[in-house]
Amino acid sequence: MCSHTTYLITMARHDIQSFWLRYVSPFMLLVATMDMASAVTHYSIPEEMEEHAVVASLASDLGLDVRSLYKRKMRIDAVANKKYIDINKDTGELFILEKIDREILCPLRTTTSCYLKLDAAIEDPIRMFNIEVEILDINDNAPHFRRETMHLDISESSPMGERFSLNNAVDPDVGVNSLKDYHLSSSEHFAIEIQTGRDGSKFADLILKKTLDREAQAVHRLVLTAVDGGVPARSGTANIVVRVLDVNDNAPSFDKENYKIELMENSPIGSLVIKMNATDRDEGSNSEIMYSYSLYTSEKTQNMFSLNPDSGEVRVKEMINYEDFKIYDMEIIIPAGWYSYF
Structure with a gap:
């Protein structure tokens, strides 16, 4: 009886151990795996590192035996x-497999982090590690x-x-390497004023500081330069x-x-007496000239000469x-002026 009872108890212990190994151990392994995954190994590297450049000694940082990496089939997944x-x-x-361009990896970022x-x-036993590589910006782009x-x-x-609003420059770089300032070529008529948008972008307004005179200078050619904050700084230009x-x-x-003017009597009808020569420094419709007799020119004179x-031909x-x-006295006028001819 005792021996039978002992056998049953032994079988019960064996069943409990089997249950523990089949169900409890994997659960504990899952907990351990999750705990391991929650720890993040962090590195920071500049963008544009050359291919095959070493990032860090990952095995050493994770406490792994280098000699076991092949056997345990270690792999990296993005x-x-x-x-x-x-x-x-x-x-x-860890090494660079392909050169990283930060602006391609993290386009249109609202923060400076990438x-x-x-x-x-690794396998046997399975372990998972989270790795976070921060890609730091370098000044590899000029404003344009x-x-x-x-x-x-x-x-x-x-x-x-x-x-007057001007088109702004853009710079894919961030932080200190982003667009910082604008400069305008020397001009006595124009200056610029820098504005900053809500998103941090910078643009320039053209300010008229001296009135213009088209007749003195019809076209002004300026150069707007955008400069970033990198060391050394990079820049781009546009013509205005x-x-x-x-x-x-x-x-x-x-x-x-x-x-x-001396004119022979009996001059043929239609003979040219004089051709007026007036000029206007304005352009377009503002430069059009219309000749006419003034009110001080007698009707007799106007009847004798066309x-x-x-x-402006007088005949x-x-x-x-x-x-x-x-003697015929005629006075010919154009807008904003009059001149006499005797």
């Missing part, structure tokens, strides 16, 4: 990224403008202090072409104010008789 980094199973070192997340795994040349049309009547739009601020003028309003209209009239 998490949601391309595999840029791998492990040398002979040395236990991470490459890796999983390291989306448009190499900006064209602005500004009226010469624009007041001092008026501002300002075309000054005309306002009607110039009066037409004749080459002479007074003329004295005036072409477009060309004989009626037969001229010296005995009837010896």
Whole structure:
């Protein structure tokens, strides 16, 4: 009886041990694996490291025997990224598998941080390790403008202090290596004012500091330079072409104010007496000139001589008789000016 009872108890102990090994041990292994995965091994490296460059001695940092890496089939897997980094199973070192461009790995980042997340795994027994490689920015990009040349049309009547928006430069680098400032080439008419957007981007407004005169200078050519904060700094440029739009601020003028013309009597009808020569420094419609007799030109004179309003040609209209009239006084005007001819 006792021996039978002992046998049953022994069998019970054996069943409990089997249960423990089949169910409890794997659960404990899972807990251990999860605990191991929660610890993250962190490294920081600059972008653009050459291929095969050593990142760190991973086996040493994880306390692994280098000689067992092949046997335990150690591998590195990228998490949601391309595999840029791998492990040398002979040395236990992490190395660059492919050169990393931070701006490609982390495009349009809202923060300055960029991470490459890796999983390291070994077998027999299975262990998992989380690895986080921070990719540090280097100043490998110069600021650049989306448009190499900006064209602005500004009226010469624009007041001092008026501002005009310019295209901003962009720099894929971050932090101190990002865009910091703008510079404008020397100009007595223009300056710039730097603005900072809510997202931290910087742009420049062109400020008119001296009124423009199209007749003195119709086109202003400027150079805008964008500079980053790297050491040494890198920069990019864009051309600004300002075309000054005309306002009607110039009066037409004749080459002479007074003329004295001798004309033979009985000159043929249609004979050219004089061709007026007026100029206007304005452009476009503001430079158009229209000739006409003033109110001080008598009707008799206007009946004797015709005036072409477009060309300014004065021609004989009626037969001229010296005995009837010896001197004809005519006054020809154009907008904003008048000149006499005798």
